[in-house]
Amino acid sequence: MAKAEFDTPQLKGIPVIPHLQPGAMAHSRPFVAKAEHQEPLGFPGELVDDWKTKAIDKMGELLTKYRALPVFLDACVKCGACTDKCHYYLGTADPKNMPVARQDLLRKVYRRYFTFAGKHFPKLVGAVELSEEVIEDWYRYYHQCSECRRCSVYCPYGIDTAEITMAGREILAHIGIGQKYSNEIIGKVHKIGNNLGLPRPALEDTLEGLEEEVEEDLGVKIRYPVDEKGADVLLVTPSADFFAEPHVDGLIGYGKVFHQAGISWTLSSYASEAANFGIFIGNYENMQKVAMRIRQAALDLGVKRIVVGECGHAWRVAYSFWNTLIGPFDFLDPKYPVPQHVCEFTYDLLQKGALKLDKAANDDKVVTFHDSCNVSRGSRMGDFPGGQFVIPREIIKASCNHYVDMAAETIHENTFCCGGGGGLLTDDLTELRVKGAVPRMEALKRVIDEDGVTHMAAICAICKSQFTKVLPFFGMGMDMIISVHQLVGDALVLGAEH
């Protein structure tokens, strides 16, 4: 295991906009997908011969298909509002990680081939030919954007950088240069049903083990069922919830909530994944194919509701895209939101008085909450604006006595990415992940020092894994990061009557 060959940035206690260091991250590029990772997704196995023509054709197709894309490429006036808003720029000081500069890598080629001025007077408008050098920059820097969309909050034109990154990655994959991490994972979902490649017998064995563990701990039999036809609720959750810590404590918490509420539920071995990396690589067909498994499982199991576990981009895909991707959901019970986030589910039960929580169970903790980007900026919860900020916090506050928010410019819609989102949660990008975590680490450090925060809760599998990995780089404990439903599960009074 290669040791980290970079310096971990020092936390400064206050946000500092770094001096530019051109090329500081030019060496950062993730492993390229091999043919075995590309072909099952419908992409060519290696760089195609006529890559230049194919890339421009693909760009042309995307410009027609996604009508926002040409608007985003045309609208930028170089005002500079986005420049210091990206966690990767703040953490790496590489000017190409300023959102506007990263967009320009695609924009300059777009101008050359698709605008009048760029075709006839390229030098006047900064238009350039597509070249190997440009392709190399796309691959490096479109894998230094986590598609978190913080910059778009500050853009006066609402340019969504994530859409440009997705287009860049989509073009690259189509000429044979896909990213190994994301594409290998999508292939596993197509083949086995989840990102891990966890087959049904292993899933069943894992869940049986959890039932035993919970019963040993609490003396109460709580079920973690899979493939149970006729259950009311299908829970789709990131497969990391089965596999990793602290994720699994969130899964244990969901089970306790279902148990106490007396609502029958099931997981599915066919749709054993909420995550949908199709969105990360900007590929509609793969995103749809991954999502379709969930519709199929819901139909096969005959459930009335679909609840989505703690996964950031899964919730964005579910909330914002499921309806057109895999709808209509006329076979589900219209009394409940389709889809429903597990936080909405728990919040609803709390509102009805159906759960009793003993906050003292978490008295050993002072908790803060990390808003995950795809939940904060790509979706909503509940039936009121800002529900995605209020509902998780209300659940946490109902579960513990000591809660503190981080600085206002780093939470809610201003939240900083954990540094590992958007398909970048891979060891070949460790330097980027550590440096990109700096803004969140600064904000966390402040509430640790000033308010004695001991734990940070999150509702995203990527955030949880990323923090587990990067917290120790900054001298903080990896077990500071916890699942929101771990807090709920630990505080829940089982067997209480309401």
Add this chain to the structure above:
Amino acid sequence: MSFQISDKTYETDEEGYLANLSDWNPEVAEFMAKEDDCDLSDPHWEVINFLREYYEEYQIAPAVRVLTKAIGKKLGKDKGNSKYLYELFPYGPAKQACKYAGLPKPTGCV
């Protein structure tokens, strides 16, 4: 990529995980551990052997709680937790121990 022990060449992926599970033998684990300045003790071998047995049966590495439970049974309850596993495998039990055991690297949001 590849490495060599005695006369035999072992193919690996970009991160040094064995390309072919069937190539594995205890020498491979010793070799990989040495590269990381890690001495394999009996508890390390308990973990490595369990990973291999589990993989044989389920074609996947065990989930962390499956692993901690099994190790707790073998080495005592105070060792059945991930804190202990991180002491053995500081780069993370899932990834480092899987590598020494010849298993593919776990993928996903882990």
